[in-house]
Amino acid sequence: MERLPGFRDFYPEPLPHSDVWSAEARHFVFERWRETARRYAFRQYDGPPLEPLELYTLKSGAEIVGQLYNFTDKGARPVALRPEMTPTLARMIAAHERNYKKPLKWFAIPQLFRYERQQKGRLREHFQFNADLIGDPSPAADAEIIALLIDTLRAFGLTKEDFVVRLSSRNAWGGFFRGHGAKAEDEEPFYQVIDKLEREAPEASAAKLAALGFSSDEVGQFIAAGKPSAELEAVMENLRARGLGDFARVDYHVIRGLAYYTGVVFEAFDLKGDFRAIAGGGRYDNLIKLISGGKVDLPALGFGMGDVVLLELLRARGLLPKFDSQIEAYCLIEDEAYRQASLELVQDLRDQGFAVDYPLAPAKSDKQFKRAVELNAAFTLRLEPSEQGGFMVKVKNLRTHEEKTFDGA
Ligand code: HAM
DSSP: OOOOTTOOOEEOSSOSSTTSEEHHHHHHHHHHHHHHHHHTTOEEOOOOSEEETHHHHTTSOHHHHTTOOEEEOTTSOEEEEOSOSHHHHHHHHHHHGGGSOSSEEEEEOOEEEOOOOOBTTBOSEEEEEEEEEESOOSHHHHHHHHHHHHHHHHTTTOOTTTEEEEEEEHHHHHHHHHHTTOOGGGHHHHHHHHHHTTTSOHHHHHHHHHHTTOOHHHHHHHHHHOOOOHHHHHHHHHHHHTTOGGGEEEOTTOOOSSTTOOSEEEEEEETTOOSSOSEEEEEOTTHHHHHTTTSOOOOEEEEEEEHHHHHHHHHHTTOSOOOOOOOSEEEEOOSGGGHHHHHHHHHHHHHTTOOEEOOSSOOOHHHHHHHHHHTTOSEEEEEEEOTTSSEEEEEEETTTOOEEEEEOO
16 A cells, blocks of 8 residues: 655655665754753644645645645535644734733744645645744834744754845835736736746746736846835844854845735745745734634734755755664663563662663574664663572663673672
């Protein structure tokens, strides 16, 4: 039985096949994500993987709605597997924001599902580090989130030679759009064309822009001029004060595909241009109001960073450690008369927090020793009879081959 296309199996290393993923590398990535979030004083939250379909049809935009894994459940409810975390977060905030002092700094590591065309860096399931700051409308909040994004990538050993955060603003684009007297209902379709400029054939984009009353020349000039809006200036200044200015630059190619973004938007890319976006995010100041039916009105922004592109990038740059089984001790049971006492010793060590293994069934000594080496044990332990009629524990350091004897019972 094969797994579904676009889904992954995660195995312990060494990996049995090039087509499977490392459960240990995934754990390593999650740990770094959590650790960076902690340094920025973010708290963890989570939500359900299945949500009412309406949560996404409301404001996520046509592209992501077209990629939903949705169905009608046995109670006749239209539901969808979550394709992103932001609507769930907005729903949770709308329900209980009163219990928390603002601003909120929250993070989550959800598994998300999108029925996308499978390609490099894009699967039908991925894990995404989400960090969001709710309740502060200022560029200081934008900069705090972008600094967290930069430091998350730095935590993996990536440098300013490896990646850049491209900053843009839907406010700046909104000014450009309205300056041309275009119709309000064309604003989102216009943003969708801008979002795909770098991925689509220039003629195709030009035709779409013309249909909305824009020439690709004037759009190209606006992007090339790259004049930072006041909010983007403030964000850059804030990042420079932290010594992180070299990790970000204004780039109006970015506008983001999701329909709920309102102000500053950004995407992180590898500088060699070998991979798709590593992360993306921005401000969504109206989403919580929309999802709460107007009851709660809080500004918010955040980003999502997927594990797929990140792992590909870290592997390509040689920044993933080698993962191996690593135990502190392997208890050899060469004489079955000592099995009960050996179990007692193993339990005692495990209670103290050590990683310990032992043979479940009787086995030849050399086989047991081979197993200890395969498991990368630092020490072997062996019970032997003592002169007093009890036993002693022989502890061998497998790196130095030094052996010490301790009194047993
Ligand atoms: P997004 O740009 O759709 O934003 O996704 C963010 C990141 O998730 C991407 O840059 C990419 O690394 C990863 N990603 C997305 N789709 C896939 C896929 N099919 N396969 C592998 N990786 C993928 C959002 O989802 C927003 N909700 C982020 C956000 C949080 N905005 C504000 N707060």
